[in-house]
Amino acid sequence: MRNFFCLTALFAVVFLLNSCKSSEKETGQIAVSWQLVTNFTEVENGFEARFTLANHGNTALTDKNWALFFNMSPRPIIPTKTSQSATVQHINGDWYKMTPNAGFTLAPGDSTAILYAGTEAVIKLTDAPLGLYFVFYDKDGKEENVVEVANYRALPLTKKEQQLRGKADLLPLYTAAKRYEDNLALSLLGANQLQKIVPSPVKITSGSGTLNLDKSFPIYYGNGLETEAKLLSQKLKAVTNTDFPVQGGAASGKGIVLKTGPVSVNGVAKEAYKLDINPNGITITGSDAAGVFYGVQSLLALVPTESYLKPSASLTLPLVQVEDAPRFAFRSMHLDVSRNFQTKETVLRLIDLLAFYKINHFLFYTTEDEGWRLEIDGLPELTKVGAQREHTAGGMAAPVLHPAYGSGPKAYEEGKHGSGFYTKADFIEILKYATERHIKVIPELNFPGHARAAIKSMEARYERLMKEGKEKEANEYRLVDPNDKSVYLSAQGYKDNVVNVARESTYHFYEKVVDEITKMYAEAGLKLDTFHAGGDEVAEGVWTKSPEAAQLLKDNPAVKDPKNLQSYFFGKLLKRLEKRNLSIHGWEEVALNKSPEGKYLPNPEFVGKKVVPYIWNNIYDLDLGNRLANAGYPVVLCNVTNFYFDLAYNNDPQEPGLYWGGFVDTRANWTFAPFDMFKTTYRTSMGKPLVFSGLEKMKPEARKNVIGLESQLWSETVKGREMLEYYSLPKLLGFAESAWAAERPWETIENREAREKSMQTGWNVFANTLAQKELPRLAVLNNGYNYRLPLPGAVLQNGELKANIEYPGLSIRYTTDGSEPTAQSTLYTAPVKVSGKVKLKSFDAAGRSSRTAALDGNAAGSTLD
Known part of the structure; x- marks a missing residue:
């Protein structure tokens, strides 16, 4: 049984309680601890x-x-009131140093x-510094030794001033x-009240009786459906x-x-299907191969959960008729493998999961500031340099990627996630695997921007x-003006x-990269x-302050201002x-111009040119998605x-994740009205x-x-497969419901x-369906x-324990x-x-459990978990 994917495994990674491979003499000599003092400072939204x-x-x-x-989540450092014996300073991105x-x-x-x-404000253990290492210098100031910190701990965040982001944070504390x-x-609902299929089909009609399905029922397939038939056979074998x-x-x-x-179905033909389970067998009719595939997924969803947990030679299926088609043709998940790398095997597992819940697109984010993850013929440096992170004495100027997100000073160190890439063969395998499952x-x-690795x-x-004396070739793919003195700071601190x-x-x-990917x-195929x-x-x-950009502006007076050069670039690239x-998708900025006051406005230039902006910003620019759709752009x-x-799911300090845009739980994924956000x-x-x-x-x-919806998994705090899956599940199921199911009544x-x-x-x-079937x-x-x-909810009232659960x-x-x-x-x-120290966990039918909720049965009220 795995308990919260072994809590220790997660926070061992998060806090880098790593074992250094240097000699014992080199390690453990300097112990380091970190403590958040408070978020309630004289500086609004500041921390100490x-x-x-x-x-x-x-x-x-x-x-x-x-x-x-x-490394630490990028945050500007400000002077403390009192002088300190050492100084913490920002270098670049999330890379810091203390001198x-x-x-x-x-x-x-x-x-x-040393106070800094x-x-x-900081409210998560995943915000704590990580990837710590010392650099020791000789008497001439040259680097003599690089030693990872083996003895490091971040102290828990237990007080109100550590769990709230200052006076402006109006959210309640996360307590039992x-x-x-x-x-x-x-x-609690009965089994007959649960959702039979996730995501919900358009129409499902239940008959009376059941079908006992076993290997005496061959799988017959029509033209072009051999792949779907073989995949169904594999899945049925897994449960029988x-x-x-x-x-x-x-x-x-x-x-x-x-x-x-x-x-x-509902006027939608593409990806539509009908599923009929009757006493004589099963028929899945799709409008196309994708429709057949989704009918197969619904059939597998109707297999009782008990059969998955305890396989037997035959399955008992309800007699039903399903008529179904997706609400949105574009249903996608984005995965960032650049901030922290994920193996090919993990990506393939994720693709299987997406297919099961009828997600049909996968935005594969393989280039970023912190990593280039795809082999490109003719540009070996993209993976020799761009796919690995390591300490560099040259700082920002060196043609090396410095440590980020706790990757440590050594490239490709076991247990770290900063280095890695997909070979051409890996990428082609991923493409084929996804295509077989009707995922583009x-x-x-x-x-x-976001181009530092390149x-x-x-x-x-x-x-x-x-x-080598090859100046022309050297400049062929160079990406910077060497005389540019511009000063800026990106959202991620670059x-x-x-x-x-x-x-x-x-x-x-x-163009070179696009052409190689095309190949x-x-x-x-x-x-x-x-x-x-x-x-x-x-x-x-x-x-x-780029001479080359200044010349461009001189030659193109209509551009007027450097801030308009992003639109200029996109237009020229397009x-x-x-x-x-190619149809060109992009983040919302590709369809925007900036007013002189800095406000984003829809740019009419690219309407009707197969440009699809993806709208993430509904909290700082609340109606941006509406304005771009109204302007004629197809939007995701x-x-x-x-x-x-x-x-993060919530503001519990132990719950991993970011929170700059708030907290996102499964209910938030499920609760979405796309036409009236x-x-x-x-x-x-x-x-x-x-x-x-x-x-x-x-x-x-x-x-x-509105052509569709996309879920996003950025990976700043995601280390390895288990964290990827923990962050995604069960959120993905709520998202799938929003992307596939017909308009809900409440919308x-x-x-x-x-x-x-x-x-x-x-x-x-x-929520009942998640607990009793899906999870x-x-x-x-x-x-x-x-x-x-x-975690369970719980209170103690007059010595009596009352508890309940979200699902x-x-x-x-307990x-x-x-x-x-x-x-x-x-x-x-x-x-x-009850009396004494009460501890509670939630468990599902598979024996998996939550983290622990704790209360003091001898105290007047409950304590923080």
Whole structure:
């Protein structure tokens, strides 16, 4: 049994309690601890934190012989009121260092504390510094040794001033009592009240009786459906341990029949299907092969969860008729493998999961500031340099990627996730695997910002070829103006992550990469027809002191201002990509201009040119998605408040994830009204009510411009497969419901009170379905996924324990002797008298459990978990 994917495994990674491979003499000599002091400072939304260094070695630290490097969520550092013995400073991105001030000394056996302060409050253990390592210097100031910190710990965040983001944070603390209060709106439902298929089909009609399905029912398939038939056979074998024979042609008796034919549901033909389970067998008719495939997924969803947990030679299936088609043709998940790398095997597992829940696009984010993850013929530096992170004495200027997100000072170190890439063969395998499951992979090359890995790789190439005397070749793909003195800071803290849009070599590089990726698609038997051009978060100040950009502005007076060069770049790039017959997707900025006041406005220039902006910003620019759809752009909605899987489920300090856009749980993924987003997002990330008056609503005629929805998993805090799956599950199921299922009744209810009542009724069914059906199945599907189970809610009133759960149908077990609850601990069924230290966990039918909730039965009230 895995408990919260072994809590220790997660936070061992997060806090880098790593074992250094150096000799014992080199490691453990300097112990480091970190503590958040408070978020309630004189600086609005600021924080104060403290490092403590303890010298357990035999050599003193002086004011010249050391520096401590680490990664931390990018936050501006500000001076403290009192002088400190060492200074914490930002280098680039999330890379920081601490250096001693004059007179510093730390003798053997001594310890010292260094206070530092910054903006943007810290409330998560995943915000704590990680990837710590010392660099020791000789008497001449040269690097002598690099040693990872083996003895490091971050102290827990237990106080209000550590768990709230200052006075402006209006959200309640995450306590057992708060969960209990929230869960009171939910109730346990019987098996016959659960959702039969996730995501919900358009129409499902139940018959009376069941079908006992075993290997005596062959799988018959029509033309072009062999792949679907073989995949179904594999899945049925997993739950029966028997082989279901597969054969082409018409059925010659009872069996499972896969065929295509005219199918239209709710006026939608593409991907539509009909599923009929009757006493004589099963028939799946799809309008196309994708429709048949989704009918297969619905059939597999109807297999009882008990059969997944305890396979037997036959399956008992309900007699049903299903008529179904998707609400949106574009249903996607984005995965960032650049901030932290994921293996090919993990990507393939994710593709299987997406297919099961009828997601049909996969935005594969393989280029970023912190990593280039795809082998490109003719540009070996992209992976030799851009795919690995390591310490560099050259700092920002060196053609190397520095450590990020705790990757440490060594490239490709075991247990770290900063280095890695996919070979051409890997990528082609991923393309084929996804295609077999009717998932379209969309590659992305994010320019002009978020390009540091490409920039540093091409600088390494430039230096290599210049040494060889090949100046023309050296400049062929160079991405920067070497004389650019512009000063800027990106959203992720980078000072050097934007390409120069005045250079022809920048466009030449982009075309080269696109053409090589096109060849890989061809090798996979596919045609690349959609490409994501990125285009987001170009910082203010870029290109302002570039001689090459200044010349471009002189030659093109209509551009007027450096801030308009991003639109200039996209327009010029678009013409080149149009010649390759590509539809161009991008983040919302590709369809925007900036007014002189800095406000984003829809840019009419690219309407009707196969440009599709993805809209994430519904919290700082509330009606942006509506305005772009109204302006005529086809849009993909990936709202941060609903679909960002990397945002933490809640404000529990131990719950991993980011929170700059608020907190996103499964209910938020499920609760989405795509044509009226104001109906489901009420508050800012700090809990302040949003005001929608004066904003633009989506026009009825613009609804056709919403081509679909996308969920996002950015990976700053995601280390490895288990964290990826934990962040995604069960959120993905709520997203799938929003992307596939027909319009929910509550989406059109104008009265907020009535709407929320309807919404709660629907959510209660979905939450019960998660607990009783979907999550336990995920424990064994494809050898088991790692999903999150919620902590129980609980209160103590007059010595009586009352407990409940966010997903009714999960069991709650508790102890009163301070021990950790197990599947054999006392089952909570009703309020009960208790005393002592009460600990509770939720469990599902597969034996998986949540983290522990704790209360003090001897105190007047409950304590924080």
